[in-house]
Amino acid sequence: MDQRTRLRTLTPAVALLLLAGCTDGGAAVHGKPGASGVRDPLFRDLGNGGYDVQHYALNLDYEPETGRLKGTAEITARATQDLSAFNLDLHELTVDSATVDGKKAAANQAGDELTLRPHRDIDKGKTFRTVVRYSGKPQKIVNEGGDEEDGDVEGWLRTADGTLAVGEPTGSMAWFPSNNHPSDKATYDITVTVPDRLKAISNGELTSERTTGGRTTFAWKSKEPMASYLHTLAIGAYDVKRPLTPSGLSVLTAVDPAVADESAELLARIPEIMKWARENFGPYPFSSIGAIVVPTDEIEYALESQTRPVFPAEQFDVGTLVHEIAHQWYGNSVTPESWKDMWLNEGLATYAEWIWAEDFEDIPAQESFEEAFADEDNWAFPPADPPSAAEVSDPPVYGRGAMVIHKIRQAVGRDIFYKILQGWATAHRYGNASTADFTAYVEEVSGKDLKREVWDTWLYGKEKPARP
Template sequence: MPRFAVLVPVAALLVCALGACDGGVRGVAGGSGVRDPYFPKSGNGGYDVTRYGLSLDYEPGARRLVGKARIEARAEKDLSAFNLDLKGMKVRSVEVEGKTARFNRSGDHELTVRPRDDLEKGGAFTVVVRYSGSPETVTDPDGSEEGWLPTEDGALALGEPTGAMAWFPGNHHPSDKAAYDIKISVPEGLEAVSNGELRRKTTKGGRSVFDWHVGEPMASYVATVAVGEFVLRRSEMGDGLPVQVAVDPDQVAASDEVLGRIPEIMEWAGRTFGPYPFSSTGAIVERKDDAGYALETQNRPVFPGAPGIGLLVHELVHQWYGNSVTSESWRDMWLNEGFATYAEWLWAEDHGGDSAEEVFDLLYAGDYYDKKADSDAVWAFPPGRPPSAARISDSPVYERGAMVLHKIRETVGDKVFHDILRGWAATHRHGNADTDDFTAYVEKKAPDQDFSEIWKDWLYGDGRPDSP
C-alpha cells in the first residue's frame, strides 16, 4: 500500500475533529485578555459588549452581595468559549441564549464560559450570570484600593483601573464600552446612587430598589454604586440638563458652596470643550475616609469629602476627556489626565488665577511645589510612556501631560488650540482613541507646523527638556 494512502484518512479525521465535516469551522475560545501593555489579563477577546443589565441586592451588615448580570454582546469571531472578568464571588449559574452553559474559574479573575452551541461571528448573544458573596477590595499596583469598599453606612464601588471585576462580571477594559441598567436593592432608609438617571425607586417589605439607566456608552472602570445615607438634591441647568448630587450628611455644610458651582463649571466647560456628551451631571460626596482619591465616575464623579474648585473642575472635565473620549489602553492615560489637569489651568486663567503659561513656567523651573521631591517627580518619565502599571497615575501623566498640551497651544495659537480641544472631543465622542490618534489629529489640524520636537522632547523624551 502506498504511504500516502494511510495519511489521507488520518488527515480527514483531523479535519472532522476540527468541526469541518458538517460544512463549518468550529469556533475558537476568546482570549483571556486584550494584551493591554500594563494589565494584559484585563478585558477579554472575541466579543464586544453592548449592554449590561445588573440586578444587585446588597446587605451592608453582612457585606453580602447577590447579583444577576445580563450581558448583551456581539461575537467578533466564531466562539466555542469566551471569558468574563470576575474576581472572588461564587458563581451559581451561567446561561447563554437561555441555555445552561458550562463554566469554570481560573487564575485570579477569569470566568470561562462554554455555551452549549457555538456562537457565530457577527451574531448577537446574551449571557446571564448569577453570583453571590462578599465583594473584595482590590489593591492596585500603586497601593491604592478600589473594587467594593465597605463604608460605615454602606459601600462604595470604584473601578479604576480593574476594580469593577470585584462586583460584576464583564469585559473589563476601557476599549469595550457599553450601555448600563443598574438596579440595586438595599435596606429601607438607605440610598443607592449610581450612574446615569434614576428611572424609579420602589420600597416594599423593608427594601428599597433603585433603578438607574445609562444610555451612553460607559467604560466599566467609571461605573459606580454608592450605598449609604445621603442627602439627595436634584436641579436643572438653564438648558434643562439634570444636576443630581448625593452628599453624605457629614459633608453637606462643607460641600454646599462648591457643589453649587457645578452649573457654572458646566457652562464654562461647554464653551471651552464643546457640547456636554451625557444626559445628566452632578457629584457624589462621601466621607473623607471612605476612599483615598476622587474618581471621574460617569455622570457624577465621586469625592472623598468636599472637593476644592480645582478638583471639581478636573473630574467634571473628565466627562469629555476620559469618559466620552476614552483611552484605548492604560498606556494612554495621559490623554485623560493631561486634558483634565490642563482644564484646571484654563479655569484658573479664565477666573482670575494664574495663567496656564505661569503654571507651566513654575513647573518647568521647579517652583510649583514646595517640596523638591514633588518638583523632580514631574520629570520621572515621559507621559506617553509610563514605565509600569504602578506609575500610570503619577505626576508626569498629569502635569507633564498638561505641559504637552500647553506646548501645542504655544505652537498653534489660541484659536487653533481651542479648535483642537473641541474637535478632539467631537471626533471621538463616545469612542476610544490612543496617543497616535491624537498626534495625527493635531498634525492634521495644523499642517503647516512641525510638532516633531514636542513629541520627541515633551511626550516621549526622558527627563526635563533643555528649554521650555
C-alpha cells in the same frame, strides 16, 4: 481512555479548553476560545477577546450588615470571531449559574477569569445574551504597586452604613462580571435593592424607585456608552438633590450628611462650571452631571465616574471639581484605547484646571506650566510611556501631560488650539482613541508637523529640556 474519561482527570480549566475542540457529539467545531486578556501594554490580563459587549443589565441585592451581595448580570454582546468559549473578568465572587442564549453554559473560575463554554459555538457577527448569577462578599482591590495603608484601593469599599464601589483601573470586576477594559464600552441598566433607610446612587438617570417589604429598589440607566472602570455605585444614607442648570441639564448630587454643610457651597457652583466647560470643550456629551461627596476615610482620591464623579471631602475643591468635570469630555466620552493612553485623560483634565485658573484666578497657564516644569516628579518618565501599571497614575501622566497640551497651544495659537479641544471631543465622542490618533488629529487640524517641536521632546522625550 476515551476523551470524556480523560477530561474528568484534568483540572476544570484544562478540561474546558479541550472541550472547546469538540461538540457534545464529539465532532470538530468551527469556533475557538476568545483570548483571556486583550494584551493591554500595562494590564495584560484585563479585558477579553472574541466579543464586543453592547449592553449590561445588572440586578443587585445588597445587605450591608452582612456584606453579602447577590447579583444577576445579563450581558448582550456581539461575537467578533467564531467562539467556542469566552471569558469575563470577575473578582472573588462565586458564580451560581450561567446561561448563553437561554441554555446552560459550563463555567470555570480561575483567579479573576471566568470562562464560559456555551452549549453551541457562537458564530462570528452573532449577537448573543449571557446571564450570570453570582453571589458573595465583594472585596476591595489593592492597586498594582500600591499600598492599602496609603489608600491605594478600589473595587468594593465598605462604609459604615453601605458601600462605595469605584472602578479605576480594575475595580469594577469586584461587583459584576464584565469585559473589564476601556476599549469595550457599553450601555448600562442597573437595579440595586437595599434596606429602605438607604439610597443607591449610580451613573446616568434614575428611572424608578420603589419600596416594598422594608427594602427599596433603585433603577438607573446609562444610555451613552461607558467603560467599565467608570461605573460606580454608592450605597448609604445620602442627602440627594436634583437641581437643573439654567440650560435644563439635570444635576444629581449625593452627599454624606457628615460632610453636607462643608460641601454645599461648591456643589451649588456645578451649573456655573458646566457653562464654562461647554464654552471651552463643546457640547456636553451626557444627559446629566452631578457629584458624590463622602468622608475622606471612605476614599482618599477623586474619581471621574461617568456623570457622577466621586470626591472625598478633603479634596472637594474647585480645581478638583473642574478636573473631574473636564473628564466627562476627555476620558469618559473620548476614552483611551489602552491604559498607556491615560495621559490623554489626565493631561487634558489637568490643563482644564490651568485654563480655569487663567480665566478666574489671575494665574496665566504659562505660570502653571513653569511650576509643573520645575517639579522633578513630572520627569520620571514620558507621559505617553508609563513603564508599568504601578505608574499609570503617577505625576508625569498628569503634570507633564498638561505640559504637552500647553506646548500644543503655544505651537498652533489660541484659536486653533480651542478648535482642537472641541473638535477632538466631537470627532471621537462615545468612542476610543489612542495617543497616535491624537497626535495625527492635532497635526491635521493645525496643518503643522509637531514631531520635533512637541512630540519628541514633551510627549516622548526621556530627558528634561534645559529650559521651559
